[in-house]
Amino acid sequence: MMETLSPGASSRGRAEVIHTELKLEDETFLTDDFLRQLINVGEVDILVGLATHNNAKTIGSIVQTIQSGILQAFPRERAVIIDADGGSHDGTPELVTGVSIDDVRRATNPYALRTLHSISTKYASSPASGVALRTILAAADLLRAKACIVMSPESASIEPEWVSKLLRPVYRDGFDLVTPTYRRHKFEGLLMTNLLYPMIRALYGERIREPYSSEFGFSGRLGSQFLNQNGWNDGGGGAGVELRFTLAAITGGCRIGQSFLGEKDHVERHAADLVPTLRQTVGSMFSALGADFPVWSVVSGSQPIATTGSDQELLLGPMRINRKRLRDMFSTGVAELESVFQSILSPTTLAELQRIAHLGEEEFHYSAELWVRTVYEFAASYQKSVISRDHIIQALAPLFRGRVFTFLTENRNASASEVENNIENLCLEFERLKPYLLQMWKSRE
Amino acid sequence: MREMIISELTQALHELARDFAHFLPRLIVMLILAFLGWLIAYVAKVVLRSILRLIKFDKLSENAGASQLLNKADLPSATEVLSRFVFWVAWLGFILLGVSVLGILGLQEQIAKFFLFLPRLFVALFIMFFGLLAASFFSRAALLAAVNANVPSPRVLSLAVRSIIVVFVLSIAFEELGLAEQTMLVAFGIAFGALMLGLAIAFGIGGRDLAKRFLEKKFVRSKHEEGEDELSAL
Numbered sequence: 165m166m167e168t169l170s171p172g173a174s175s176r177g178r179a180e181v182i183h184t185e186l187k188l189e190d191e192t193f194l195t196d197d198f199l200r201q202l203i204n205v206g207e208v209d210i211l212v213g214l215a216t217h218n219n220a221k222t223i224g225s226i227v228q229t230i231q232s233g234i235l236q237a238f239p240r241e242r243a244v245i246i247d248a249d250g251g252s253h254d255g256t257p258e259l260v261t262g263v264s265i266d267d268v269r270r271a272t273n274p275y276a277l278r279t280l281h282s283i284s285t286k287y288a289s290s291p292a293s294g295v296a297l298r299t300i301l302a303a304a305d306l307l308r309a310k311a312c313i314v315m316s317p318e319s320a321s322i323e324p325e326w327v328s329k330l331l332r333p334v335y336r337d338g339f340d341l342v343t344p345t346y347r348r349h350k351f352e353g354l355l356m357t358n359l360l361y362p363m364i365r366a367l368y369g370e371r372i373r374e375p376y377s378s379e380f381g382f383s384g385r386l387g388s389q390f391l392n393q394n395g396w397n398d399g400g401g402g403a404g405v406e407l408r409f410t411l412a413a414i415t416g417g418c419r420i421g422q423s424f425l426g427e428k429d430h431v432e433r434h435a436a437d438l439v440p441t442l443r444q445t446v447g448s449m450f451s452a453l454g455a456d457f458p459v460w461s462v463v464s465g466s467q468p469i470a471t472t473g474s475d476q477e478l479l480l481g482p483m484r485i486n487r488k489r490l491r492d493m494f495s496t497g498v499a500e501l502e503s504v505f506q507s508i509l510s511p512t513t514l515a516e517l518q519r520i521a522h523l524g525e526e527e528f529h530y531s532a533e534l535w536v537r538t539v540y541e542f543a544a545s546y547q548k549s550v551i552s553r554d555h556i557i558q559a560l561a562p563l564f565r566g567r568v569f570t571f572l573t574e575n576r577n578a579s580a581s582e583v584e585n586n587i588e589n590l591c592l593e594f595e596r597l598k599p600y601l602l603q604m605w606k607s608r609e
Numbered sequence: 610m611r612e613m614i615i616s617e618l619t620q621a622l623h624e625l626a627r628d629f630a631h632f633l634p635r636l637i638v639m640l641i642l643a644f645l646g647w648l649i650a651y652v653a654k655v656v657l658r659s660i661l662r663l664i665k666f667d668k669l670s671e672n673a674g675a676s677q678l679l680n681k682a683d684l685p686s687a688t689e690v691l692s693r694f695v696f697w698v699a700w701l702g703f704i705l706l707g708v709s710v711l712g713i714l715g716l717q718e719q720i721a722k723f724f725l726f727l728p729r730l731f732v733a734l735f736i737m738f739f740g741l742l743a744a745s746f747f748s749r750a751a752l753l754a755a756v757n758a759n760v761p762s763p764r765v766l767s768l769a770v771r772s773i774i775v776v777f778v779l780s781i782a783f784e785e786l787g788l789a790e791q792t793m794l795v796a797f798g799i800a801f802g803a804l805m806l807g808l809a810i811a812f813g814i815g816g817r818d819l820a821k822r823f824l825e826k827k828f829v830r831s832k833h834e835e836g837e838d839e840l841s842a843l
């Protein structure tokens with residue numbers, strides 16, 4: 165059962181204070197019912213956000229795990245779970261608000277000294293990650309939450325300790341953003357290891373292993389800052405907002421840390437998922453580069469960030485990936501998209517890609533240097549909008565498959581440390597060639 | 610008799626002189642108009658060229674595929690072509706205005722027709738340009754989608770999209786110009802019908818196996834295949 169504060173005089177007074185501080189924008193953005201529920205809650209210390217959409221299979225156990233995590237690590241703090249739902253039809257919101265805290269108490273023994281609230285609001289009839297995060301941030305702002313976390317509503321491997329691992333550095337140690345690191349297979353998260361992590365590290369100078377994650381912790385200050393500065397009305401539902409959040413923390417000079425959580429779920433994906441994923445991540449990163457140019461253009465090298473637990477753990481078990489298909493799609497892409505690549509890539513890079521596209525499976529090698537040059541030229545072309553920006557992102561997909569093929573081949577029999585070494589070398593290549601990006605950026609301006 | 614001839618001749622000369630005296634100012638007006646027209650057309654050309662450079666019209670034209678056509682025809686950039694076109698249309702307009710001042714019978718009607726035709730010409734050019742831009746955008750979108758979906762012969766699909774849009778745009782532009790309306794309508798009908806029939810035959814007969822494979826892959830994908838395709842990007 166959802167627990168609520170009895171609307172006593174003090175909570176009413178607090179609610180009035182909060183209510184008068186509502187901005188007009190928030191009033192129109194959040195529903196009246198949601199605002200009423202927030203007013204009933206009053207101020208909180210800790211806020212846990214969930215962005216759900218048809219997660220009935222997993223959400224019950226996840227909410228219980230979160231409650232258990234809060235009871236174990238923060239029994240004295242005022243806490244609330246906010247579910248921003250994107251129009252679920254399977255009863256997900258009811259499951260979030262219906263999870264009984266008593267079950268958790270019986271299972272975990274400790275008692276919370278404060279009330280733990282669960283609130284659900286439907287922000288739209290279809291999911292939009294940006295709107296969901298905005299709802300959570302607005303709630304955190306109104307409730308004056310000191311520390312917040314966003315948790316994935318579909319993670320089967322979540323443990324109660326994840327809550328404290330993400331919250332504690334923010335709540336106790338004054339960090340503004342805590343990103344996770346995971347234990348996962350060496351061939352999982354290939355976009356992260358081959359593009360997002362190395363490029364963000366090279367450009368912004370911060371070695372954040374998971375700059376785009378479905379789980380992260382942040383301070384109320386950073387949340388409010390991002391809520392007020394971010395252009396929310398971009399019409400795209402705010403895809404990739406999690407990455408923009410990380411970049412905003414970097415450019416805002418916030419204290420950033422990372423915390424090792426444990427094993428990350430394997431998410432079933434198909435080839436068709438790649439382009440939307442590229443839009444959310446690489447598209448968001450490329451579009452942020454324009455505004456962040458004064459910050460990243462003066463950064464050289466990179467610094468490690470404070471990490472709790474292991475930096476990253478790799479599993480080495482076998483994994484079935486159709487490598488031949490990856491290479492075929494790369495070769496087809498290079499041949500068929502020549503006219504598109506002529507607008508994006510330099511003649512040298514294109515010629516080199518065309519050369520390797522004709523190589524056999526054994527000789528094929530998409531080198532780190534060529535990959536970095538490719539990505540940087542894409543970033544510069546994106547900035548200049550040489551063709552439609554969405555087309556530029558789509559054109560990257562076949563090339564990414566080619567790079568993945570080489571990564572898989574290079575690391576087929578590699579140990580965890582060898583894989584880490586290869587990733588590190590790629591990162592250094594991104595850092596080494598950063599002047600090339602700057603040169604293109606300036607010449608294209 | 611001799612006096613009569615001289616008198617007629619003198620009268621004719623007088624009339625000619627009078628007509629010329631009437632015509633001369635109009636000729637001068639025409640020449641002034643032509644000169645003024647050249648000046649205005651030149652200024653319009655320079656201003657337009659600056660504006661087009663400012664808004665990076667060449668880039669837009671490149672995206673539309675118009676620049677490639679101009680290159681093949683050994684013509685200058687789209688900005689230059691459009692600026693020169695506006696110059697010549699403006700100057701020609703002033704010259705014709707001057708000619709109409711001369712009061713030459715028969716020409717007036719043709720000149721009026723020319724001025725009535727100008728807006729239609731501009732609308733047709735506008736339709737053509739943005740039509741080419743749309744054709745280029747959608748054919749590229751189809752090409753990228755087909756490549757990323759691993760559809761066979763993506764360039765054919767892209768070309769088909771471009772052809773349909775170009776044929777459609779051409780027929781609208783010609784209709785706007787009022788040139789061979791019936792012919793264009795019939796030609797469009799035939800071309801579009803043939804294209805659709807060709808595609809239907811290609812997919813129905815030639816692509817039977819492809820369609821079968823596609824449908825199988827789409828709806829009865831086996832667990833084994835799913836496992837092989839998996840690639841976790843994040």
